[in-house]
Amino acid sequence: MEIKDLKPALIWQCFDEITKVPRPSCHEEQIREYLIDFAKKHNIDYKTDKCGNVVMRKAATPGHENAPTVILQAHMDMVCEKNSDVEHDFLKDPINTYIDGEWVKAKGTTLGADNGIGMAAAMAVMIDDTLEHGPVEALFTINEEIGLEGAQNLGEDMIQGTMLLNLDSEDDGEIFVGCAGGIDTTAVFSYKKSVAPEHFDYLKVSVSGLLGGHSGSDINTGRANANKLIARFIWECSQKWDVVVAEFDGGNLRNAIPREAHAIFGIHTEHKEAMKKHLAKYIEEIKNEYKGVEPVMNFEIEKVERPEYCIDSETSLALVRALYSAPHGVYSMSRDLEGLVETSTNLAAVKMIEDDKIRVTTSQRSSVESRKNDIAGQVEAHFQLAGAEVSHSDGYPGWAPNMESPIMKISADAYEELFGVKPAIKAIHAGLECGLFLSKYPHLDMVSFGPTMTGVHSPDEKLLIPTVEKFWQHLCRVLTKVANS
Missing domain, CATH: 3.30.70.360 (Alpha-Beta Plaits)
Structure with a gap:
């Protein structure tokens, strides 16, 4: 079985396509063109800024036009690491993926699930006509891995939403509400x-x-x-x-x-x-x-x-x-x-x-x-x-937890409704773009979540297949709950 044949189909098909497009930090030209072509193919409204970020916009399903606009955010670039005995040109070659039991892995290189699976989820939302949601924006930023450049230089007119779901976390069952500065x-x-x-x-x-x-x-x-x-x-x-x-x-x-x-x-x-x-x-x-x-x-x-x-x-x-x-x-x-x-x-x-x-x-x-x-x-x-x-370097700010956050409560309730357990509410000792978004847009209400992956930033990176379905279900339920809030 190939990863494009896994379920849920849309998110895995998008991820499979992403793994075929080279996207090292500072070299996002090909993945940006892929995103633009994707938007054109599906008649999705899109916009780019001078920095190279891309945002796509999808109208609300009928009856939810007045719901808060939700931003789905992921970064385009990936960490490019390989074992010393592996021949791989990250500027030209697709990632060589394979399935090993319940895991998706790459042969001798980083997989790029960080943050390719977040990109895939946002793209799948953009083309899934069965979902119930309010207005949605999908924001794809550049150079997250080498200094959060896309978030640092985000165009002022790129996003209009008031709630942001950062899709760049690595543990199922955990919702992150804060991160470190660096x-x-x-x-x-x-x-x-x-x-x-x-x-x-x-x-x-x-x-x-x-x-x-x-x-x-x-x-x-x-x-x-x-x-x-x-x-x-x-x-x-x-x-x-x-x-x-x-x-x-x-x-x-x-x-x-x-x-x-x-x-x-x-x-x-x-x-x-x-x-x-x-x-x-x-x-x-x-x-x-x-x-x-x-x-x-x-x-x-x-x-x-x-x-x-x-x-x-x-x-x-x-x-x-x-x-x-x-x-x-x-x-x-x-x-x-x-x-x-x-x-x-x-x-x-x-x-x-x-x-x-x-x-x-x-x-x-x-x-x-x-x-x-x-x-x-x-x-x-x-x-x-x-x-x-x-x-x-200039550095970047952290993201202080807001334990009264409405989107945190919605996200936690959605997870418990679906899976019968309360998610852990955490902060993470890693840099997320959320701190920079908050400095530019102080009104934003944010959380971060994602499926389970381990070994990120190394050739041991792997993505746990069953948690991708849970991630997708959770994301869809959050969007529906916001639409009906």
Whole structure:
């Protein structure tokens, strides 16, 4: 069976089509054209703004013209991650999906259910003539995954609704009414090239197979950070022997916990065997530390050709020390909502870039604005001490819960009516576009919900099939209840 044959038919058919359209962040041209063609094909009123967002509008079913207008909101872009042994061009290739029991998965890449299934639900509402609803708008935003650009720059005349359903959550049975704000902190090291010394053996040490995951919703799982594992090993070696570093690379995305990293380093030939023994001990220790958390952890070491140049010793040691000691993970827990991470930071990516520089990307989140700025400041100070130049992104606001929200009550009642259990009302330690929408449209009443998916922002991403039907039923019931409210 293919995913287009699953039920409910409309939402799965739309999702199947979406997986065939390349849509990396900053490259939403093809998916935007697909949405416009979809609107034209079905005679749906649509509009775009200068930023590249798309909104579609559907009139109310007869008799519900005066009901509140509901905005269905999802983002166009997807996180593009793949396993290192997979050949896939995210700018050209469709996602290779398959069904595994009750799950939809992709072969070696992210699936894009975040937020493709939300897009599919909104599109299905637009073309389903059997539904009872008031006026509906479907808003599709760009570049959510790299800084919420579409929400940041949403055209003033794009939406008219007063209730917004964000379709970008990842757990059935949960309705989200708040989210964290975020900011990115980038450190850049400048180095001088030094001739790679002779009488050294040069080796590439790498780690792969880690779970990684979303730097917001998965940050409290205690999963390993590939950048820190490699930095820790190099640092330990540097405490015993003279070490030179030629290359360091790890992670890719600001909002993903890094799963893979490697370094090329040199050690005097006479110390190579002792270093290998130390690595074996190190691997044993690390696997014990993450026992029960990281089921697969692949360390490899291989000899490489002597490089022409290395990073100068002062900068390489400063880099390794900074990466090893950099804050990463949960900083504080919420005092208001049990089990909610309040503040965290992610040591996301390390890249060698042009002009003899090394860029370290980190991301901070908090549901408390001052704490967000505090942890970003601590990360800044940390890398300044190491000699790096540090900058911050503009950041984005959080979304404070409104426990008196009418749409929250409608959504909760709809879920209980359908499935006989009360949904959990929660806030999420991840960035949703809702905070930015609220800053532009203070009158908006919002919730966020969606089907169950796991492993988002990694090639382990998968979507639980039975919860998609529940998601669809819940969405339709909410629209009907709003129409009759």
